[in-house]
Amino acid sequence: MSTTAAQMTEQSIPSNAHSLIGLNPEACTSCMICVRECPVWCIDLSSHTQEVTEEGARRPKVVHVLDEFTIDFGACMYCGICVDVCPFDALAWSGDIDQSAHAAGGLVHGIDQLVKWFPASGS
Numbered sequence: 001m002s003t004t005a006a007q008m009t010e011q012s013i014p015s016n017a018h019s020l021i022g023l024n025p026e027a028c029t030s031c032m033i034c035v036r037e038c039p040v041w042c043i044d045l046s047s048h049t050q051e052v053t054e055e056g057a058r059r060p061k062v063v064h065v066l067d068e069f070t071i072d073f074g075a076c077m078y079c080g081i082c083v084d085v086c087p088f089d090a091l092a093w094s095g096d097i098d099q100s101a102h103a104a105g106g107l108v109h110g111i112d113q114l115v116k117w118f119p120a121s122g123s
Helices: 005-012 033-037 081-085 111-117
Strands: 021-023 043-052 061-072 091-093
Antiparallel strands (some): 043 061
16 A cells, blocks of 8 residues: 555644745734744835825824735744734634745745735634
């Protein structure tokens, strides 16, 4: 009886294993907590401020709008601190573990890819 590589991979990866990290940009307030708490500084975030006027408010509110968000999975330790410290649940573990690249630059992913990895259930 022969075991295929796919079967071995499925059996050897625990269900609670840390995998890729997904981003929900609508939930991200650009607070920078994930960037500051990352022990290897693999997260890069840039934003701009915008005034938002709400009906009935005495003055406009200033909010940060997310422009760029990247994670360098080549440097990432998969410790999960960024996921744990995000007060808005904008970061979450994905179930996807298939991450490979031919060059180190291929392990740096931005908003477009991170959104695809954010779990539909948000957890």
